[in-house]
Amino acid sequence: MLRPDECYRCDMLSDATRAELTRSGLNLIPQAISIFDASLRLAVSNRSYREMFDLPPHLTEPGAAFEDTIRFLVTRGEYGPVDDPEEAVRFRVEQARAFQPHYFERTRPDGRMIAVEGAPLAQGGWVAVYTDITEIRRQEGLLRTRSEELSGQILDHAERLAAANRELAAMNASLEEAKRVLTEAEARTRQVTEMVPAHIAHLDAGGRYSFSNNQLSEVFPGARRSIVGLSIAEAVDAGTWAKIRPFWQKALTGAPQVFELTHDASGRRIRVALRPDRAGGGVYVLSTDVTAEVQAREALMHAARRALAASLTSGLAHDFGNLLTIILALQDRLARLALPQEAAADVQATIAAARRGTTLLDGIASITAPRTVVARPVDVAALLAEVAALARPSLGEGIALEVVADLKAEPLMLDSGHLQDSLLNLVLNARDALAGTGGGHIEITAKAAGQWLDLTVEDDGPGFSDPALSQATQPFFTTRPGQGSGLGLSQVYDQTKLAGGTLRLGNRPGGGARVRLRLPRRAARRLMVLVVDDEPAIRAHVRDMLTGFGHAVIEAGSLAEARGLLDLPGLGLILSDLQLGDGLGSDLAAAAPMPVLLMTSLPPGDPLREGAGVPVLSKPLDPAALAVRLMEIADA
Template sequence: MTPHELYADLTRSGLNLIGQALSIFDADLRLAVANRQYQAMFDLPAELTHPGTRFEDTIRFLVMRGEYGPQDDPEAAVAFRVEQARTFQPHYFERERANGCCIAVEGAPLAQGGWITVYTDITDIKRQESLLRARSEELSGQVLDHAERLAAANRELAATNAALQEAQRILTRTEARTRQVTEMVPAHIAHVDGEYRYTFSNRRLPSIFPGAAGNVIGMTVEQALGAPTFDAIRPWLECALSGEAQVFEITHPTSGRRIRIALTPDSASHGVYILSTDVSAEVQAREALSHASKRSLAAQLTSGMAHDFGNLLTIILGLQGRLAALDLPGHAAQDVQATLAAARRGATLLDRLARISGPREMALQPVDLARLLRDVATLARPSLAEGTVLDLAIDLPDGQVLLDAGALQDSLLNLILNANAAIAGPGVIALEARFSGEWIELTVTDTGPGFTPEALARAAEPFFTTKKGQGSGLGLSMVYDQTKLVGGTMRLDNTPRGGRVRLRLPLRPIARQMILLVEDDDSVRMQVRGQLTDLGHAVLEAGSLAEACAMTDLPGLTMMLSDIQLGDGLGVDLDASLPMVLMTSLPPGDPLRARAQGPVLTKPFTQARLAAALAEAGKRT
């Protein structure tokens, strides 16, 4: 007997031990469960007690037998009782059967559909009541009537209590399921009252607003999120409390995430339902798409004329070079030099156009960020206007991080020189750096006039400039591109002192690893080993799965890098107790790749991609 059959047999045995008759019909009015007393009480044939029996057939049998007394139209009586059953209403009543017995019938609907009915033989109770009335002449009829009504009311109350207990059980289970579902939703669902106090929360607030409180029931929004965030959303909450639904987005001051918030008024309790979702990825994708389309337009504009423009500049530079070699009068020599300078500037601009419209790839490498920032300051200071000071405020722990050093250096130099141009006189430029959660935050501020509203909206667009013919309009656009390429964000705003540009770059800390490299191709293994050692990692090598399995328990080993397909097996079958990065030439979507428990590198890969994958695997420990 299977466990399921054993469980069903156990249930049937238990129901048969109950002294009352019981039946359960499903939502289609077919018998689901009945005990032996049900058949015995109504003297039903066996075919009417099998699961699946139609309620209509059972009622027709009882009507035809006279269970409900004489009927002028038996089919109408059957139809009436079937229609009553379809309503699934809780009920309790007592009736006398055709054989003189009295039964109490108590029924209740089920949450899954259908209903359960319990039949109790109360013939003896009724006889005792009649005997008591006949033999108790001293008792007034009023007292007896009251006693009978009380007994009937108690029985009905007991049935009602049973129905309420079942309803409470179903409600509790439904509430638990609802909470489980809401807690699985990747969003924060909540309700606040008119005083901005949480009355419900699915406990997902910290996953949307990092640093927020977890259990917020009874707390105000300000207490849960902090004053800066509350100040940002309070006007919207006030509008929602006044009865106007709101949908808006804010940037979380602490984490920099972009959060979309929907507020739905709750007029019944003067509160607000809240749905908060992290849409940072969506916003970045939208911005990237918009920027990519503009960059694509720039590429289309330049690709057709770049060759001819380059040839033209070559001719101009050649002719002006010949003129410069002649003994020309002073003003003519100056004109030639000015023309040469303009042509060289055109060549530089053409190169920058090619760089902004061409493909890019990250070049991550271990970097001492504090040293890089000091080098940037050293490079930038000679180019600053007289009287302008560049201050450094570096609050970074010791150690290296993975960065695209060349791109970051170009970006910071661009921002510093832009700030210098904006100040237009003596002033202060500040370069600040710190770690904020999982981000590196780099801020360049100046004491200039700040960004105009148009600049705040369009500064990252290719060719947009406020330098009145002195700039190419590609500086901030390139900073934006380079920042987005490594998964960061760029934000522009104004402070009371001037303009500010904030770059947030993903923090990819460098942890020196002892890595087991598993690759059965000697040449590939040698190349990857070089990439790993250049990144500062210690490397142990294995040329087969069997060799690797014998080395996974070596002391000090912290990570594995393995090919998926080895000559004697699969890399995915290696011991998964250590962080693992897999590499393969299989295309994305291959079933073997889907079995990977960590990052997968597609061969061939660059050192930057390898470094990023190792950093990702390290975070999973």
């Protein structure tokens, strides 16, 4: 039995040693063996091959051309007399290129008989084995001569049967090799499909999975992973199956289907392709998560519409603003005069209309204004209560507003201003939808859904019309001409996308509109931050900004003072000026065991700023940029 170190040495044999072992083993086989590759170049041969055909050395070296070997044998008379040697060479080369299994026997010019057995290889090329059967045939001849009792016909049949058996054995060997290669290829294909970030499957005509790459649960969260043998109705939830069923039925008729659906449990957008299996029946399935793609596409389309609206209105808005300024100035002058009551009322109405025009201009300006998200720790339940308190006085008689918050008492990182604006917009839209109905009910609900915060605003009014469902988030679209600017839902959409969330419009089953905001649910993680700056006023400004984000702050007025505070328990971040009175803030990065952020008034590209080695923010600090950096550090 081999010791472990001996097995290790066996595994470490060099390629040259392995090749030499193979060559030595082949040389001990009495049959002549040759292996040619797909380009008809000699790959391997043994000593018996050279000796049987008395070949020169250059024809037994790897790389020797099959055509040269045949030409040598034809010229020497190995195949008997031929009228056209080159035609004989061409004929045998063409036969070899066919790579067909074969067995035959032939008599050489010296009277000896050889059996030739060949089989193609799965990698291309073929192997041939040459056996000298002279003695076997001599013994058979003696047996035929001495055994008069035996029928010559039986011997003939036996010979044919033996030849057929040898040919069948050659073919079986070729099939076994092809089977091995096919099995390995199938294993590699299965491994590749299991690595693809999509669900690949085959369903039979009855809707049962005959193949799956076990990725269904990665695309449809909550679905089973191992589904072969199950029906599609058993593998996915009832709501998803109801959406897939019509397309599945069409695919069974032979019509390929590509469609998208929303997975209700996770909110993911899934693209499903169904390709009929025309040969075996059933359907091939490819399902991919295209949530990010759809969000990007919607954002791009919305941005394009916004840019078009801005380009069409920006010039007009400027001139219109000047006209409104003149109108308001003139009307204010008239309002100070002693006018008849009717004229005074007309002046006030004109002023109100002009001010309404300025409000519309502000909305137009907000289309192209730069937007940023400033995330702070937010108590969502308290924010909802504040929204309700702001909205209730404007709801009017008979309209009730209810808030339902099913959330843990934990602050979340959100832009409270954007979120409050969005919810107020939605509540006021719901109020307008209920106008003229004699009253109604509006409800704001909030709940956690995995990594998302779901906020829903519902009412029991008439609901969204079909045009509103398809166009409501487009700038200037309104179903109340003359009563609204058409910018409310557009702004809600923009603010939600900017925060990394989604907006879904729909109608309730019992009647009424439903708008759902889904925002990333990031728990607020408080940091202890050491602020280093030699200007007390700047430290105070940065301290107020950080405490507003919910972080604790410690201050240092110099590099030396900051170094003395590096070992404070719980210290999570250093925010320092790049240029301090007694050194560089970047010197803290080498000694500090926690992340370091620098701030400076030096412009981008300055050598001192570029060589800092840590992230650098520009002064004055942008709250949004600082908030993003703090979230990244807190989440790390």
